[in-house]
Amino acid sequence: MAIIENPLELESGDVVRVAERPLGVLTRPSGNTGWQSWLFTVDHKRIGIMYGAFAMFFFLIGGLEALAIRLQLAVPNGKILSPETYNQVFTMHGVTMIFLVIMPLAAAFANYLLPLQLGARDVAFPRMNALSLWVFLAGGIFLCSSLFIGGWFENVPNGGWFNYAPNSGTLFSPTKGIDFYAIGLQILGIASLVSAINLIVTTLNMRAEGMSLMRMPVLSWMLLVVQFLLLFALPVITVALFLLMFDRLWGANFFNVEMGADPLLWQHLFWIFGHPEVYILILPSFGIISEVIPVFSRKPIFGYSFMVGSGIAIGFLGWGVWAHHMFVSGIGPISVAAFSVSTMMIAVPTGVKILNWVATMWGGRIQLTTAMLFAVGVVSMFTIGGLSGVTHAASAADTQQTDTYYIVAHFHYVIFGGALLGIFSGFYFWWPKMFGYKLNETWGKWNFWLQIVGFNLTFGPMHILGLQGMSRRIDSYDPGYGFELWNMVSSIGSFVIFAGVFIFLINVFVSKRQAEHLPPVGPDPWDARSLEWMTASPTPEHNFDTEIVIDSLDHFWHQKYGYDDDGNVVRIAYAEDVAHDGSATNVHLPSPSYWPIVLASGFPFVGYGLIYNYWLCAIGGFLIVGAIFGWVFEHPDDPDAAHGHHDDHGDDDGHDGHEVDEGTTENAEADLVTADSATDAGEASDG
Amino acid sequence: MAEAVLDHADAHDAHDAHEGHVHKTNTGMSNNKLAMWVFLGSECLLFGGLISTYLLYRHNIQDGPGPSEEFFDIPFTSASSFVLLMSSLTMVLAHSAAERGDQKRLKIWLLSTALLGSVFVSGQIYEFTVFVREGLGWSTSPFSSAFYALTGFHGVHVTIGIIMLLSTFISTLRGRMHPGNAETVEIVGLYWHFVDIVWVFIFTVIYLAA
Amino acid sequence: MSEETLTAETTKGVSGGRPTHDEHGHITDFGYVKIFVILAVITAVEVVWSYVNVPSYVFIPILFLMMLVKFYLVAAEFMHLKYDIKLFSMLFVTGLVLAGGVYLIFLSASQIWQSF
Ligand SMILES: [Cu+2]
Numbered sequence A: 001m002a003i004i005e006n007p008l009e010l011e012s013g014d015v016v017r018v019a020e021r022p023l024g025v026l027t028r029p030s031g032n033t034g035w036q037s038w039l040f041t042v043d044h045k046r047i048g049i050m051y052g053a054f055a056m057f058f059f060l061i062g063g064l065e066a067l068a069i070r071l072q073l074a075v076p077n078g079k080i081l082s083p084e085t086y087n088q089v090f091t092m093h094g095v096t097m098i099f100l101v102i103m104p105l106a107a108a109f110a111n112y113l114l115p116l117q118l119g120a121r122d123v124a125f126p127r128m129n130a131l132s133l134w135v136f137l138a139g140g141i142f143l144c145s146s147l148f149i150g151g152w153f154e155n156v157p158n159g160g161w162f163n164y165a166p167n168s169g170t171l172f173s174p175t176k177g178i179d180f181y182a183i184g185l186q187i188l189g190i191a192s193l194v195s196a197i198n199l200i201v202t203t204l205n206m207r208a209e210g211m212s213l214m215r216m217p218v219l220s221w222m223l224l225v226v227q228f229l230l231l232f233a234l235p236v237i238t239v240a241l242f243l244l245m246f247d248r249l250w251g252a253n254f255f256n257v258e259m260g261a262d263p264l265l266w267q268h269l270f271w272i273f274g275h276p277e278v279y280i281l282i283l284p285s286f287g288i289i290s291e292v293i294p295v296f297s298r299k300p301i302f303g304y305s306f307m308v309g310s311g312i313a314i315g316f317l318g319w320g321v322w323a324h325h326m327f328v329s330g331i332g333p334i335s336v337a338a339f340s341v342s343t344m345m346i347a348v349p350t351g352v353k354i355l356n357w358v359a360t361m362w363g364g365r366i367q368l369t370t371a372m373l374f375a376v377g378v379v380s381m382f383t384i385g386g387l388s389g390v391t392h393a394a395s396a397a398d399t400q401q402t403d404t405y406y407i408v409a410h411f412h413y414v415i416f417g418g419a420l421l422g423i424f425s426g427f428y429f430w431w432p433k434m435f436g437y438k439l440n441e442t443w444g445k446w447n448f449w450l451q452i453v454g455f456n457l458t459f460g461p462m463h464i465l466g467l468q469g470m471s472r473r474i475d476s477y478d479p480g481y482g483f484e485l486w487n488m489v490s491s492i493g494s495f496v497i498f499a500g501v502f503i504f505l506i507n508v509f510v511s512k513r514q515a516e517h518l519p520p521v522g523p524d525p526w527d528a529r530s531l532e533w534m535t536a537s538p539t540p541e542h543n544f545d546t547e548i549v550i551d552s553l554d555h556f557w558h559q560k561y562g563y564d565d566d567g568n569v570v571r572i573a574y575a576e577d578v579a580h581d582g583s584a585t586n587v588h589l590p591s592p593s594y595w596p597i598v599l600a601s602g603f604p605f606v607g608y609g610l611i612y613n614y615w616l617c618a619i620g621g622f623l624i625v626g627a628i629f630g631w632v633f634e635h636p637d638d639p640d641a642a643h644g645h646h647d648d649h650g651d652d653d654g655h656d657g658h659e660v661d662e663g664t665t666e667n668a669e670a671d672l673v674t675a676d677s678a679t680d681a682g683e684a685s686d687g
Numbered sequence B: 001m002a003e004a005v006l007d008h009a010d011a012h013d014a015h016d017a018h019e020g021h022v023h024k025t026n027t028g029m030s031n032n033k034l035a036m037w038v039f040l041g042s043e044c045l046l047f048g049g050l051i052s053t054y055l056l057y058r059h060n061i062q063d064g065p066g067p068s069e070e071f072f073d074i075p076f077t078s079a080s081s082f083v084l085l086m087s088s089l090t091m092v093l094a095h096s097a098a099e100r101g102d103q104k105r106l107k108i109w110l111l112s113t114a115l116l117g118s119v120f121v122s123g124q125i126y127e128f129t130v131f132v133r134e135g136l137g138w139s140t141s142p143f144s145s146a147f148y149a150l151t152g153f154h155g156v157h158v159t160i161g162i163i164m165l166l167s168t169f170i171s172t173l174r175g176r177m178h179p180g181n182a183e184t185v186e187i188v189g190l191y192w193h194f195v196d197i198v199w200v201f202i203f204t205v206i207y208l209a210a
Numbered sequence C: 001m002s003e004e005t006l007t008a009e010t011t012k013g014v015s016g017g018r019p020t021h022d023e024h025g026h027i028t029d030f031g032y033v034k035i036f037v038i039l040a041v042i043t044a045v046e047v048v049w050s051y052v053n054v055p056s057y058v059f060i061p062i063l064f065l066m067m068l069v070k071f072y073l074v075a076a077e078f079m080h081l082k083y084d085i086k087l088f089s090m091l092f093v094t095g096l097v098l099a100g101g102v103y104l105i106f107l108s109a110s111q112i113w114q115s116f
Helices: A044-073 A083-118 A126-145 A177-205 A218-250 A264-297 A304-320 A333-361 A370-393 A395-401 A405-435 A441-467 A484-515 A555-560 A595-611 A614-633 A665-677 B002-016 B031-057 B074-100 B103-133 B142-173 B179-208 C029-051 C056-078 C086-109
Strands: A561-563 A569-571
Touching: A044 A083, A044 A126, A044 A405, A044 A484, A083 A126, A083 A177, A083 A218, A083 A264, A083 A405, A126 A177, A126 A595, A177 A218, A177 A595, A177 B031, A218 A264, A218 A304, A218 A595, A218 B031, A218 B142, A218 C086, A264 A304, A264 A333, A264 A370, A264 A405, A264 B031, A264 C086, A304 A333, A304 C086, A333 A370, A333 A395, A370 A395, A370 A405, A370 A441, A395 A441, A405 A441, A405 A484, A441 A484, A555 A561, A595 A614, B031 B142, B031 B179, B031 C086, B074 B103, B074 B179, B074 C029, B074 C056, B103 B142, B103 B179, B142 B179, B179 C029, B179 C056, C029 C056
Parallel strands: none
Antiparallel strands: A561 A569
C-alpha cells in the first residue's frame, strides 16, 4: 500500500524544537479522546460537527425569538412584547438565523465534506480551520450576550438585520445594541473570511490525483462558489461596519445626516454585500440537494456542466443586482431600470438548476427517503420563493411590496424553504457518514411533514397579508383590516414548525439508541456516488486509507457499476469491496493546537472593551497577540505526537532526527522525503 | 483589528507551514502563496469601499478645510510616496537575495524595507498632526472622517507589514531562514507590494487629483 | 487549470515541487532597479503634472493612466504576476474588476462624477 504523501505533512528541513513546549510551559495537546480532543482539534470533521452543533444551539435561540414574534402577532394589539422589545427580537431573529445558523450550518457541511469529496486528507490550513470555528463561536456568544448584558433586553441590536442609517446612529439608537451588532458581525466576518480563504485554497490545491475541477461533485462546486462570494463580499460589509463603529464610538460623520452625510452609503455597502449573501445562504443547499437527488433517483445528475455553470453564473450575476433592495430609496429611474433588468436575469440560471433537478428525477427510480423528501421540498418551495422574487424584480410591483409581509414571505420561502430544508436534507443524508448510524425514517417523515406543512402555514399567508398592506417590522396591528385570520394561521404554523424541529432532535436521540441494535451502516448506506462514501462510516480520522486516483465524474459509482454487453448498467462490485475500511495506521496527521481557541477568545474581550472599557481591549489584545506568537513558534506538526502511543512502526527517527541548520537544506530535505516515506503514525490508529 | 489578525494569520502560516515545496499541489503552487493571493483579492474590495466612501464625501467639508493643493502638502506627500515605492524595491531585492541564499543581503534588504516603511508611517503621523492643527479633526466633516479612515486603514496595513518584515528579519537572525524558505519572504513581499499599489492609487486619487 | 494537474506524481520529492523557481530568474536585481527607476520617473511626472493647469477632462485621464502604468508594473514585475501561474492573476483581477464594477456603479448611482 502506498504511503500517503500529502501536502499536510511536515515540511522537511524545519523541525522547530520550540514548538513542542508552547511558551515553554504548556505541552502540546495530543491524543484524540476526551473534551480536549474537541477543544484543540484541527480535524476538519470534528470542526464540521462542532460547527453544526453550535449552529443548532443558536437555531433554538433564533427559533424561540421567532415564536415570540408570532405570539405577539397572533391577535391584534398583541401585548406580549413592547414595541422596543419587538424591534430587538426581530432583529436578533434575523441576525441569528442568517449569521449564526444558516451560514455556520453550511460551514459544517463544507468543513466535513469538502476535503472528503475532493479526496484530500484535510483542509489546507487545519489550524486556521479551527480558528474559524472558534472565532465564529466567540462572535456568536458576543452577539447573543447582548440579550442580557446591562440588563435583559437593554442593549440588544434593534435596527433590523440590515440596520439602515441614520436610524443606526447614536441619536436614534442610544443603547449599546447597535455596537454589539457592528462589532459582533465583524468578529463573525473574520471567521468566515479565514474559512473562505482556507476552503478556496483547499479546493484549488488539495484535490486528489485525477480530481480535475470538472470532476468535482456539484456540492463541492457550489461550496467553492460560496467561498468566493464570501471572500469578495465580506470586506464590503466590513467597511460598512467599521464606518458605523467609527460613527458610534468615536464621533465620525459617515452616516451623520446633520453633517450632510449620505444615508444611502450604508444601503449601498450593505446590499453590495447583502445580495451575494443571499447566494451564500442558498448555494450550499443547492449543492446538497444536487447530491441527494441523483442518489435517490438512481440517475446521474442531469446536465452536470450546466449545473456547475449556472452556479457560477448565479455567483457572478449576484454582484450586479444589489440595488433591487433600494428601489424606493430614491436612487433614480436609470438605476432602478438597470437593476430591475439585471435582477430578472438571475432567474435564468436559477431556472436552469430547477429544471435540471426535475430532469434528474424524471424517469428515475425515486426513493422517497426523508433526505429525498427534504430535497424535493427545496425544489418546490424554492420555486415559489424564486417566483415571488421575480415579482419584486419588477420595480413597479416592488414599490407596492416593499416593507410589507410579502417580502417577509418571499425571503422565508427562499431561506427557510430553500436553504434550511436543504440543510435538513443534508442531515438525513450524511448523518450515517458522520456518526455511523442512520436517522430513523419514521420520525424523519414526521419531521419533514410537520416542517413543510408548518412552513407553508406560517409563510404562505404572509403573501396575502403583504398584498393586503400589512407592514413588516410593526409590533402590532389594529383589528378590522382583515389581518386577523391569516396572522392567526401563521402563528399556528410557526408552532407546527417548532414541533417538526423538536421531532428532529428527538430523532437524533432515538436513532442513536436504536442503532445499538442494528447492524453497522457500512461505508455506503445509500448506494451513493461521491468520494465521501468510499471510506468507513463514521469517517476515520485520516479519511482515506490510501490516496485515491480519480478517473471520472462520480468515480466511486463507477467503481461499483459497469455496463454489460447490451449497454445495461450492472453492478460490478459492492461498496464494501471498493471502499476503504479505515484501518490504515501509517498516516501522519496535523497535530492539535491550543492557539486557535486562545486566539479566538481574545475577540469578545476586544468587542466588550470597545463598548465598555478599553482595558478589556488590552486583555483581548494580549490574548490575540500572545496566541499569534504561540502559533508562529509552534510547528503545524508536533513531531512528538507521533511517538509514545504507537508501536506499529520501527523507524523511530521519523522527523525528529532531522534538525536542519541553515545552509544544509537540500540534502536534509532529500533525507526527509525518505524519512517521510516511512511515515510515522499519526493519531489515526487511536481512533 | 480584524485586518490585523488576518494578516498575521496569513503571514505566520507562511512561517511555519511550507507544505507546497516538497509535496505536490494541484496548481504546483504552495498553499501559503495561493492563500496570500486569495486574501489580496479580498483586500481589493476592502480598499475599494474605503476609496469610494472618500470619493463620495470629498466635497462634503462643512466648515473645515477641504482637499485642495493648498491644504495638502504635495511635495511632502510625494516624498513619502517615493519612500514607499523605494521600499518595494528593497523588498523585491530581499526576495531575490533569499532565493539566492544570500543571507547577508537578505537581512540588509529586509531591514531597510522595514525602515523605509517606518519612515512612511512616521511621515503619515506627522502629516496627520499638521492637518489636525490646521483644523481638520476626525469629526470635522464627512470628508475628514473619510480621509482619515482611508489613509488610516492604509497606515495600519503598512504597520502590520512592518511587523511581518521584522518578524521575518528576526527569524533570519535565528537561522531559521534558508533558501527553501525564500517563499516566506516572497509572501511577505506580496503583501508589501499590495500595500504599495494601494498607496499608488490613494496618492493619485486623494492628493494629486485634488 | 484542471487538466494539467492530472500529471501523476512520479517525481516525489524536492525536484518536482518547484516549478516557479526557474521563472523567477527572469528578472535580475538590475532589472528590478530599472523598473524602480521607471516607477520613480512616472511618480515625478505625476507630481509635476498635478501642478500643470489643464482642464480636468485632460488632467484626470492622463493622471489615471500614469497611475495604472505604475499599478501594472508593481503587480506584474514586483509581485511576479507576469511570471507566476495565471490563477494568481485571475484571482487578483477578479478582485479588482469586482471592486471596480460595484463601486463605480455605486458612485454613479450617487452621482458624484459632476464634482470632478
Ligand atoms: Cu437581493
